[in-house]
Amino acid sequence: MTNPILASLKLDAEGFMTDKSQWTKEIAEAIAKQEGLESLTESHWKIIDFCRKTGEQTGKAPTLRTITDGAGVTTKELFALFPKGPAKKVAKIAGLGKPEGCV
């Protein structure tokens, strides 16, 4: 069952939000659930906040390396928090576009 919060979102073909102004913490929680994360802990939020800040500064979603270099987490910890593709997953949850490392 899709969360009603998500129904109103503007998304691109790969599920990234296209209208950044729509983002709220509740939306982040809902997207996270859809991405298979039970709940967002403080550690998750630390990463999400870092990515949103980077996104605001550069206009781009940070790559995996930018996150590990800048947010003070190891790659291993990052994968534990956001399994499979962390950079992509955080970008989706943080309401940013697809990280540009993926070309």
Add this chain to the structure above:
Amino acid sequence: MKTFLILGAGTGGTMVANKMSALLDPQEWRIIIVDREEVHYYQPGFLFIPFGIYSPSDVIKPKRKLLPSSVEVIFSDIELIEPDKNKVSLTNGINIQYDYLVAATGCNIYPQETPGLADNWYKNVFDFYTIEGATKLHEFLEKWQGGRLVLNVAEMPIKCPVAPLEFIMLADWYFHKRGMRDKVELVYATPLPGAFTKPICSIMLADVLKGKHITVVPEFNIMEVDNTKQVIRSYDEAEVPYDVLVSIPINKGAEVIKNSGMGDSLNFIPANKHTLQTEKWPNVFIIGDAGNLPASKAVSVAHFMLDILVENILSHMKGQEMRASFDGHANCYVETGFNKAVLIDFNYEVEPLPGLFPLPVVGPFTLVRESRVNHWGKLAFKWIYWNMLLKGIEIPTVHSHMSMSGKEQVSAKYSFGL
């Protein structure tokens, strides 16, 4: 006398040297190009070496012969670039003061960055992104009796993102030809969610791989190589066993970019993706893999950058606004084995779409679909590379900016079934 300095005499640097030597007044400008190696490699040809289709002699020419005599060529490593002082020091003791700099320092593989990857290097772990790796892998495969071949991409971005796919499909063809395909298991473990980076193409290529009985392990982010157990292990503790591991190790820009404080965390120089000017230094530009642009790291991309780069540098020299804008255009022949290939043509905004190239209806090349004519296009590219592309001679019908002509408008939403 003013100095136009090019660092790196690979594909990008050689093209820039050839083009600029025809455009700059020799009374006013001297052009210098620096490279550590005297040999130029046709890197797209490395892919064919493991399977005996090309030998090293197909992919090697002396660099000096590919550059105009008016260009000063220095073979040396670079010690340091000081863009704030417009100065470059070489390890051979020469210092160069420049007016304009083009960084064409490329990117390379760094197997030592993944724990365990370099331990059994060229024993049962290989790369094919270097002439040594491709040659050693050929020697190994010729004697190999079969087993499980795992191809792994360590991390994106990599040079030529289609090369791993081509490798695994050519491997399928090669083992068929040797009458031992039934003794070989082919596995492709990639950090990407599917076969390729762009959605429509990824879906179409997934079908081709399935038809060839190649197993794709998506979202596999390698943490380490366990040489004792012969498995690669991901950050989320998934294991993929191998008998022979073919790796595309982490790709990074040149060490000198890092040592000079010019690069990002992967030693790529932050540059404007449209003008090709570096973000920090107005008289420093990039071509090819040296920059951090979100475009494929491929020969065709460097080639499409060339005209844009040259036009912008000339405008900048005259104090005019830089009007030429790079669109991220890439055009890649993807070998699929059995003398067939797929052609993909895309840019920053438009993903590879099916259709015909370069002309609608007549083609002759088929976009995103396999055909024999594409394979001949791929092989003809070697001649074009040596004789036209490096010299900056225009290739008819293939333009810097991507064209929508001949492309079918398929939406990713449609192919995803969303």
